Amino acid sequence: xxxxxxxxxxxxxxxxxxxTVVTVxxxxxxxxxxxxxxxxxxxxxxxxxxxQRVVQSPPPAPPRWEQxxxxxxxxxxxxxxxxxxxxxxxxxxxxxxxxxxxxxxxRPLWExxxxxxxxxxxxxxxxKFHHALTDGVGGVQIGMMLFDLSEVPDKHGPVAAMPQVxxxxxxxxxxxxxxxxxxxxxxxxxxxxxxxPKLLSRSIVNPVDTVSSAAELAASIYRTIRPxxxxxxxxxxxRSMIRRLGVHEVPFGRLRxxxxxxxxxxxxxxxxxxxxxxxxxxxxxxxxVGDLHLTMPMSLRREGDEIGGNRITIMRFxxxxxxxxxxxxxxxxxxxxxxVRQEKSVPYTQWIAGALNMMPRxxxxxILRNVDFLCSDVPGIPVPVFLGGAKVxxxxxxxxxxxxxxxxxxxxxxxxxxxxIDVDTAAIPDYDVFHACLVAGFDEVLALGSGVx
Numbered sequence: 001x002x003x004x005x006x007x008x009x010x011x012x013x014x015x016x017x018x019x020t021v022v023t024v025x026x027x028x029x030x031x032x033x034x035x036x037x038x039x040x041x042x043x044x045x046x047x048x049x050x051x052q053r054v055v056q057s058p059p060p061a062p063p064r065w066e067q068x069x070x071x072x073x074x075x076x077x078x079x080x081x082x083x084x085x086x087x088x089x090x091x092x093x094x095x096x097x098x099x100x101x102x103x104x105x106x107r108p109l110w111e112x113x114x115x116x117x118x119x120x121x122x123x124x125x126x127x128k129f130h131h132a133l134t135d136g137v138g139g140v141q142i143g144m145m146l147f148d149l150s151e152v153p154d155k156h157g158p159v160a161a162m163p164q165v166x167x168x169x170x171x172x173x174x175x176x177x178x179x180x181x182x183x184x185x186x187x188x189x190x191x192x193x194x195x196x197p198k199l200l201s202r203s204i205v206n207p208v209d210t211v212s213s214a215a216e217l218a219a220s221i222y223r224t225i226r227p228x229x230x231x232x233x234x235x236x237x238x239r240s241m242i243r244r245l246g247v248h249e250v251p252f253g254r255l256r257x258x259x260x261x262x263x264x265x266x267x268x269x270x271x272x273x274x275x276x277x278x279x280x281x282x283x284x285x286x287x288x289v290g291d292l293h294l295t296m297p298m299s300l301r302r303e304g305d306e307i308g309g310n311r312i313t314i315m316r317f318x319x320x321x322x323x324x325x326x327x328x329x330x331x332x333x334x335x336x337x338x339x340v341r342q343e344k345s346v347p348y349t350q351w352i353a354g355a356l357n358m359m360p361r362x363x364x365x366x367i368l369r370n371v372d373f374l375c376s377d378v379p380g381i382p383v384p385v386f387l388g389g390a391k392v393x394x395x396x397x398x399x400x401x402x403x404x405x406x407x408x409x410x411x412x413x414x415x416x417x418x419x420x421i422d423v424d425t426a427a428i429p430d431y432d433v434f435h436a437c438l439v440a441g442f443d444e445v446l447a448l449g450s451g452v453x
Contacts, residue, residue: 001054005132006062009054011402014365015102016241019131022099022398023139024091024420030116030123031388033079035153039388040112041073043145049133050108068108078113086118088247091126096245098128099398099422109133123390131400135297139397140380147385147392228370232292232318235282236405239369240426246435247396248419250442255417257449262330267377268337269445270410270417271296272329274375275321276441281434282321291318292372295404298341315340316371326444368403380412396420408438 001009011017044050052065082090094115103109109130116123127139134142148154231237250273252266259269271294282289295316317340323329376399385392397411398420405427409420421438428434 001062001064001132003062008132009063009130011365011368012102016239017365017368017402018100018102019400019402020099020101020103021129021131021139021400022095022245023127024095024396024398025125025127025387026088026091026393026395027123027125027387028391028393029121031114031125031390032153033114033388035388036114036125037073037077039146039153040077043142044071044073046145047142050110053106053108054132068106071108076108076111078111080113080115081117082115086122091115091118091124092245092247095126095398096243098126099243099245099400100241103130122393125387137378140378143381143385143395147381147387149383149385151386151389151391153386153389228293228316228367231370231372232321233278233282233287233289233372233405235285235287235289236372236427238426239403239405239424242425243401244423244425244428244431245398246421246423246431248421248435248439248442249394250417250419250446252412252415252417254446254449255442257451258326258445258447259330259449261448262327262334264330264334266417267410268330268334269448270377271319271333271337271375272326273442273445274373274408274438275319275323275329275333276326276444277434277438278321278373278441279324280440281428281437284433284437288322290320290322292321293317293370294319295368295371295374295402296337296340297376326448330445330448365403371402371404374399374401374404374407376407376409378409378411382412382414384414394418398422406434 008019011019048067049065051068051071053068054063055066056063082094094113098111098113103111110133111128113126113128114123115126118124129139255269255273256266259266262269262272264272275292278292279289293316295314298315317336319336320329320332323332376397378397380395392413394416395411395413396418397409399407399409399422401407401422401424405424407422409422411418411420419438419442421435423431423434425431
């Protein structure tokens with residue numbers, strides 16, 4: 001496992017930090033089940049992690065991916081009929097239960113459930129996967145393999161045979177640990193040999209700049225992993241294992257226009273909308289609010305990277321939730337996120353995750369539980385797509401709260417930004433009030449882009 005994947009996996013020593021991702025795909029009608037199953041069969045052969053389970057390695061090596069000896073596609077794929085009345089609330093309740101349930105650790109970490117019998121002859125696909133399996137962008141890439149561009153499914157070529165899975169040697173874990181230790185030493189030595197001449201020449205020519213650069217890197221790493229000792233919100237202070245899911249939609253064009261009006265990017269307007277909703281929610285309860293702690297994943301995925309695994313770094317910073325003016329809020333968020341994206345620690349993401357993996361779980365948990373909220377912006381599919389002959393009406397992504405009060409995930413589809421809202425009900429017990437406040441927060445931002453459809 002990459003260190004970032006291992007970190008996501010290890011957090012689950014505490015069930016409140018469970019990293020389950022759920023995606024809901026609404027369909028215009030029930031798709032051809034055989035075609036859907038066939039497509040997942042193709043994907044499972046193309047993406048090895050969909051056939052692999054996680055196996056612990058002897059410390060200090062991280063867990064490893066290993067071929068599941070009894071992989072059964074039909075265990076991971078289910079088909080059910082929704083109870084009457086088969087509304088969106090029915091689907092969200094199924095997604096909520098999926099988000100709270102743990103995986104069978106002896107099997108690959110994903111499930112797909114087709115829900116038939118929804119109102120207006122609709123259907124839905126509820127996808128569940130562990131965050132160690134892939135990130136949001138990787139999930140969209142898998143979606144591109146799953147969907148078609150027309151009602152007529154594409155003909156896929158011959159399906160490769162499933163690889164034979166030999167019984168792993170009984171010393172496999174210790175051998176991998178030895179290789180891991182040797183690789184750590186080798187990387188350190190090679191890094192020293194490769195970097196020493198450059199460092200030496202720079203220190204001779206510009207000794208002050210060299211020391212300053214090293215200090216800046218150390219400071220950047222500290223900002224990335226610094227402890228968060230208290231929550232910013234005195235209102236959203238409790239934590240539990242109970243979740244409530246909800247949705248909202250905003251026009252892509254208006255949100256982008258609002259972002260430009262405030263001098264920011266789409267993600268800045270998105271975070272500003274969530275921040276506005278949080279401010280209104282605190283005001284409803286008569287609680288003053290200033291800055292709140294935000295965790296936001298930043299994609300490091302490059303062209304050519306494999307689909308599986310996480311190619312993200314997790315950035316934590318404070319957001320000016322108390323700023324009422326949406327233009328000023330967007331501007332400040334843009335300035336803050338711009339600095340965060342330029343942090344010198346970003347290239348060292350895997351090294352930092354490896355260091356965090358060495359720390360006690362209680363320490364990591366204490367940090368995560370003091371984060372107030374999460375925001376995740378996932379660029380989705382820009383054109384209409386189909387699944388098994390059925391049109392995809394819309395999609396929602398629900399990221400895990402991992403210790404925070406709420407996670408709001410933005411997923412674009414064609415010309416709509418869908419919001420998947422995952423709430424810890426101990427932190428936010430009055431979900432309907434919170435949802436209305438979140439809608440009002442986005443209305444503040446969207447008003448800046450009025451006139452754009």
